Structure formats: structure tokens, C-alpha cells
Amino acid sequence: MKKQTVKLEDVAAAAGVSKTTVSRVLNNRGYLSQTTIKKVHQAMAELHYRPNVIARQLYQQRTNLVGLVFPTVDNPFFAQLEAQLDRELYRRGYRVLMGNSQNNPQREEAYLRQLLNGQVDGLIVGAHNEGIEQYRDTTLPIVSIERWVSKDIPVVAADNYAGGTLATERLLAAGCQHIIHTNYPHDLPSPNLERRRAYEELMRKYHRPAVTYEVNFDSSVEEKLVIFNQLFDKHPEVDGIFADNDTNASLIMRVARERGRQIPRDLRVVGFDGANMTRTLLPELTTIQQPIDQMASTAVELLQKRITGKKTVGTVQLPVKLIAGTTA
Amino acid sequence: MKKQTVKLEDVAAAAGVSKTTVSRVLNNRGYLSQTTIKKVHQAMAELHYRPNVIARQLYQQRTNLVGLVFPTVDNPFFAQLEAQLDRELYRRGYRVLMGNSQNNPQREEAYLRQLLNGQVDGLIVGAHNEGIEQYRDTTLPIVSIERWVSKDIPVVAADNYAGGTLATERLLAAGCQHIIHTNYPHDLPSPNLERRRAYEELMRKYHRPAVTYEVNFDSSVEEKLVIFNQLFDKHPEVDGIFADNDTNASLIMRVARERGRQIPRDLRVVGFDGANMTRTLLPELTTIQQPIDQMASTAVELLQKRITGKKTVGTVQLPVKLIAGTTA
DNA sequence: TTGAAAGCGCTAACAA
């Protein structure tokens, strides 16, 4: 199991000093004469010395790594979120360990088993799986985004209820008579359910029928197209759609157009998320924008506090806003 | 620097056996009596024992981590690429350490300084920075995607030249007289330059003027919109655009429409990349599709070979294909 | 079938 890398000891020997001295030079600590410093640097250069990060981590009991556990990164919302988390963590000296769960509880558990074992200094989670015990069983600093995990893990979330209200009100104000909402199956513990609740309560208030179409998060594009076609088959009267995310909004608009409907004349559509990438590729979409970058910064800030042992608030709710496009 | 976690030694004491025995139970190695196994398991459960990953990594001299060094993950191409890399690496027992360089050489160097120091078992790189010495100075297994790094690092790339040819031919065949191409400034060592070369050679062959508009990779959307407006100001005659990526294609179409042009009647547009996310949000775009998932699998396969000490080929070039939408 | 002891490469008391 030995490996022949240049180690601190070799540098010490080459420079004619002790390991301690080399370590001191390396970390700029303690008293050192200029001569020694020069000698050591020279030896390091000659031997192409590279300090072993793992050995240092073992001693320090910290890795400067933060684990990110989310469903996937291939999605406008999560791509922007993870990119921003990475940026903020980098600023504070942390690197990121990716943990895409693919909505697979086994994968999420596998990541946690590893990550909780000293591999990371903290965790930011936002995957969709339920009932993962491991979170309860650890003292590792954890912060969650848009997901309730357990009572002592702080949650950063957008004001989904307000978002659902804004979206529904927009469609109502435009005169839509038959508004349909798409969302996950309601047994998933997603914050999206708040959007649904807002929609359904508002519809009830206006004495309209509330119709929520359930679409799995991880259905393929093809499957979703089938489902949305069924939606129009069953509800030809629909004239307003509040989609639970921008991707679904886009697919619904595609199906609607294929069926000869003009937007917004025959059908008004409001999406949800407003990630940069969607705004760029689909600027005409009216949508409820989550403050993704701010959610990321807030989460990192909370995590930092937890790591340094400070007390934190339990929940942070951030405001959403309506981006007025031309689809509703 | 001591920390009060339950360690192997504590389990050993609780179970009344030696550290060796606990380690054996943990790793399922060597001869063990059922009684001992049971005792140890019980002690582990009672003490909530979690083996320290870092200590194991130090001894094994491997981390089962692979570093991913790319410009960003917030982009349809890289999001899909990194997601697929993660998937393939996970299958083979590796976890991913993210290294988004943000097109910043300092950040790339900072990542490398760390990663090359025993933090990862291998590296997959595809950032755009030039002249990073560190790559040359290491024996760590590395594979590159779409970027030439140094002569002993294998490259996985799409056939960019063929892609450039396909795109340009498509526009020519449609009867475009004034075709403009967008690309990076030509001092960047990007594989995109092959797309440009194909375009310019084909134009020359057909005795048309080749006009390449240079746009920085990391310009903001706003900056790009300004540039593309200038493009139409300077070249009102343009009737065909071969954009070097789908995002730019989308922005160009937006600008064109704002200026009253109809697509494809007045202007034909071909993009490049064909990532899933773009295909979903912008299905009408005619584009050259890179085999992103296949590029990822191939890179992981090569890396695995390198890690296990097998010889590998120097370069793998994968085919692209034209996706016919309605924009060209 | 089990254990003692050495060591992975680094850092930091403590002593000189």
C-alpha cells in the first residue's frame, strides 16, 4: 500500500531540516529564518513536492468540502442553483461534492452514507425523496433548500404560496374561465404543493372548479407530451394554464400550438421558476420567478453559521415575482 | 485537534475484540466467527459508529473521487454533460468533485492545485483556459472533453468540422446568399474553431464572403443582444446565420424578430449543441447535435482505463447530426 | 480465528 510520492519527510531530508520546519514553511506559521525558508522552498521545487490533502484533512478533521444533494443538475432551476451555490461556497473556501440523487432514494442514501462519514464539512440538500432516516442521525451541519427534512434542519424556500396566488390571479384577471394547474402527484413532499394549495384555494374563492393535473417530476419529455395531449382531450374548454414549472409550461404551449391553438389568444399560460436559462431561451413566457441566486446565497450563509457553531433561524422564506411575458 | 467521534477503537473496546477484528467485520475480510461478527455489529449499532472515510482514503491512497473541471454548469450543454458524467462515474463507484472555473484561469489553477494533491483519483477537464502548466506536471489520470490540453492527455470531441460543414451546407442549400457565423474570438483554443474553419472553407469554396462575428463565451445576455443588434445594423443583407451554439441562435432569433424579420422567411438560423434542455424549450431550432451523453460515457471509459493503468487511444472523435427544425 | 504493531502523510504540543 506504499506509494512513492514525494512527501514532507523527503523535503525535510533534502533541505537538511526537520519535518516540523517544512510544515511551518508550508503553512507560514511560527518563527523561521529567511535562510531556512529559502532552503525549504528550493527543496520543494526540486522534488516537485505536493502536500497531500488527505493527510491534512485527517489531522484537521475537516475537508473544506460541502456536499450538494439534489435530484439532478440537468434542469434550468437546479443548474442555476448549483452553479450559484458553488460560487458562494468557493468564495468561502469550500469545494463542492456533487450528489445527484436522480430521484432515487437508494442513491440519496448511498451519498449520505458516504458524506456523513467525515467526507464533507456540511451538506446542502434539496432532493425530493422522503423518509431518509440518515438526516436525523447526524450532527453534521445541514441546510435544506425547498424541502422539509427534519425539525432541526433550516429550510430556505421561495414563497410558493404567494407564487401560486400571483399566477392564478394573473389568469383570472385576464378573464380565463377554465384554468388548469399542473403539479406533482400530491403524495410527494414537494414545496410545489404550496403552489397547488394557493391555486385551489383561490379557485374555490371564485367558485371555479380547480383541476390539478398530476405529472411526475421525472417523466420523460415524450411521456409528458402524451399527458398534456390528454389534458386537452379531456378539457377542451381550458383557456388558462398555471404550470408548476417553466419546462412544463413550454411543453404545454407546444402541444397547444400543435392542436391549433394560439397563445395567448386561445390559451394563456403562466409558468414557474424563471431561471436564467429559461428566460434566455423562452423570454415570451410569463412566469413566477424564484430568487434562485438569493436562495443559494442564503443557504450558504446559513450553512457557514452552522459550521462555525452559531445559532440560525429555522426557516427563511424569500419573495417571488411575476415576470410579465406575452403568454398570459 | 481531537474530536469526540466514535471510532473503530471504541467499537473494539465495546465488543471486547481488537481493532483488527472490527476492521475485518467492517470490510468483510478474513476469517471470522459468527459470534464475533454479531458482537461487533451490535457494538457498532449501539455506538452509532460511522467509519471515517478520510482515514481510509489516507491509507488506501485513493479517494474514489473524480474532479470535473468545466467553465460552468449553468448552460444546457455542460449541465447535460456533467449530469451524464456523474451518472457514469457513479456506476463505477466514483463521486464527483465539481470544479467550475467560470472561465477564470485563477480558479482553474486553484482547483488543480488542490485536486492534484491526492484529492481525486482522476480528472475530466473541459474548461477553456489556456496554458495551465499544472496539467503537464502530474501523473494523475486525466481525460479531456473538447479541449486539447497536452500531448499525453486523451481528448474526446465531437466532429466539429463536420458539424460546421453540415450547418453551412444546410443554409447554402436553402438558398441563403449572405451567411454569417458567430464564434469565439479566435485566440481562444476552443474546438469551436473547427466549426469556424469548416464554415470559412466552405464559403470560400462557393466564392462567398465569410463573415465571422466574434462573441465572448462569458458575455452577459445583455451584451450579446447589443452585439447581435450591431450585426444586423452592419449586415442588413444577412439571410442566414450559423450560430456556434444554441443559446446564441436563440438570442439572434429574438433580435431578428424584434427587428421585424420572420424566420425562416427572411432569415434562416442553424444552431449548435442540441442539448436536451434546448431541444425541449426550443424544439423549432434547426441545430447540429453533439452526442453529449456518448461523449460523457466515452470520457469516463477512457478515464477508468487510465486509472487502472491501461493504455488508451489519444483522441476519440464522435459524429454529430443535423436536427431539422423549422428555422432553417 | 484473532491480536499487536507499524504506518498512510501531515500537524502541533512541548521541549530545547
Added chain:
DNA sequence: TTGTTAGCGCTTTCAA
């Protein structure tokens, strides 16, 4: 200003 020494928590050789 520098060195000796004892770990960080784990795995494994070698001996019993």
C-alpha cells in the same frame, strides 16, 4: 528559531 514525538482513524502484515 528549530526538532522530537505523539497522534488524526483506519488497514494490513505478521505472529500467535
